[in-house]
Amino acid sequence: MINNNKTNKKSKIMLSVATIATLSGAFAPFAQAELYISPLVRGSVVIDNELNQKLSNKDGGAVVVGESKDYGKFVMQEKAKVEKKAFGYGKNVPLFVAAEANIPVDDGWLVHIDESIQKKPVSWESNSDSWEDTIKIIGEQNNLNVVINPVEKSIGISGKEKPSLAKHLANRVPEVWVLTSGKTLKKNLEDWSKKAGWQLHWDDSLKVDYMIEHKATMTGKFLDSGNEDGVITQVLDSLADAHVPLRAEFYKKNKVLLITEAGFKQEVKY
Numbered sequence: 001m002i003n004n005n006k007t008n009k010k011s012k013i014m015l016s017v018a019t020i021a022t023l024s025g026a027f028a029p030f031a032q033a034e035l036y037i038s039p040l041v042r043g044s045v046v047i048d049n050e051l052n053q054k055l056s057n058k059d060g061g062a063v064v065v066g067e068s069k070d071y072g073k074f075v076m077q078e079k080a081k082v083e084k085k086a087f088g089y090g091k092n093v094p095l096f097v098a099a100e101a102n103i104p105v106d107d108g109w110l111v112h113i114d115e116s117i118q119k120k121p122v123s124w125e126s127n128s129d130s131w132e133d134t135i136k137i138i139g140e141q142n143n144l145n146v147v148i149n150p151v152e153k154s155i156g157i158s159g160k161e162k163p164s165l166a167k168h169l170a171n172r173v174p175e176v177w178v179l180t181s182g183k184t185l186k187k188n189l190e191d192w193s194k195k196a197g198w199q200l201h202w203d204d205s206l207k208v209d210y211m212i213e214h215k216a217t218m219t220g221k222f223l224d225s226g227n228e229d230g231v232i233t234q235v236l237d238s239l240a241d242a243h244v245p246l247r248a249e250f251y252k253k254n255k256v257l258l259i260t261e262a263g264f265k266q267e268v269k270y
Contacts, residue, residue, distance in 0.1 A: 037096050041118050044069045045094055062087075064101065068094050071121040076101055086134040088126045095120045095157070098138055102131045103155060112169035112176070114158040117144070168219040177218045177231045185210040186259075189232070193257050196222040198250075203260040208244040223250060232257065 047066040055063035062078040064087070074092040087101045096118045099111050122142040126134045132148060139146035139157070145166035147156045156169025168175040173195065179188050186202050186209050193200040202209075224230045229237070236246045236259075245262035 037118065041096065044119060045097060064097075066097070068092075068119065068121065070094075070119055074121070086126065086129055086131045088128070088134065089124070090138070091123045092121045093123070094118070095122050095142075095144075098122050098124075099135070099155075099157070102134050102138070104131060109153045109155065110172060111155045111157065112171075112174050113156075114162065114165060114169070117157070117159050165219060175219055175221055177220075177222075179212045179216045179218070179235070181212050181215045183212055185212060185235070188212060189235075189257070189259065192222065192231070198222070198255040198257050201256055201258045203258060206244075206246075206259065206261060210239070210242070236262070 045066055045068050047064065051065050052063055055065065062076075064076040065073070066075075067073045071092055071094065074090070074094070074097070076087040076091075076093055076098070077089040078087050087098070090098055090101075093101075096113060099113065103109055103111055105111065120142070122138055122144075124134075124138045124141045126137045128134055128137070135148070135155070136146055138144065143160045145156075145158045145160060145163055147166040147170040149155065149170040152170075152172045154170050154172050156166040156171075156174070158165035158169065165176075177192050177195075179185075180191075183191075186200070190200045218231045218234055220228065220231045220234065222230050222232065224233055232248050232250075236248055239245050240262070246259055247262040249258040249260065250256075251258065
């Protein structure tokens with residue numbers, strides 16, 4: 001929700017909420033790298049390394065046993081020893097643990113998972129030694145959308161109820177834009193502009209700003225594309241009934257985003 005204390009209730013808008021977690025390589029129980037997971041989520045899972053060493057063998061592959069504080073004990077069995085290993089079996093495994101086990105993040109792959117399903121317990125059986133096939137099977141057997149982008153070596157994972165989200169997540173720079181609560185609209189748009197390689201200019205004559213009261217996430221491109229509105233246009237259009245509506249002008253030559261008081265539709269200038 002965006003709110004300007006100086007305006008009436010019409011200045012308040014509600015944006016759809018979907019929290020996102022960005023995962024990248026650094027360390028994992030099963031490889032040289034890990035996905036970034038918040039300490040709170042990671043701390044909810046305990047891996048029994050001593051038992052894993054006893055159960056695993058060179059010929060049969062690794063066995064991973066652990067326990068989730070939220071969903072109980074889980075186990076994974078590596079299908080075969082191959083260059084890009086795949087765990088062909090898993091029962092009640094937290095999704096982020098399954099992703100770390102199967103996706104070669106130490107080989108440069110990035111994974112972006114909808115934060116609301118990070119700890120979702122997943123179970124699967126796969127006869128494939130391919131990690132790509134295995135991660136797709138995990139999605140199919142657990143009502144998840146999995147999009148693999150081989151060009152950018154990026155993977156997006158979301159729930160089936162958010163079919164377009166995984167596609168936006170499967171990019172090196174995800175087409176996912178978070179409005180952070182406790183910050184003004186101006187500060188949020190500054191952050192978005194920096195992420196997109198643009199510079200925000202808040203018109204000097206503009207004396208209004210809006211406080212973001214609740215975290216919200218939007219998907220799409222920074223700029224308008226064809227008939228599809230970009231995220232800047234989406235946000236400002238949602239303020240159409242505010243006391244002081246806003247509009248954007250995009251100056252593509254020097255990548256400047258100018259925010260002014262609205263009078264007509266958003267404009268791109270070359």
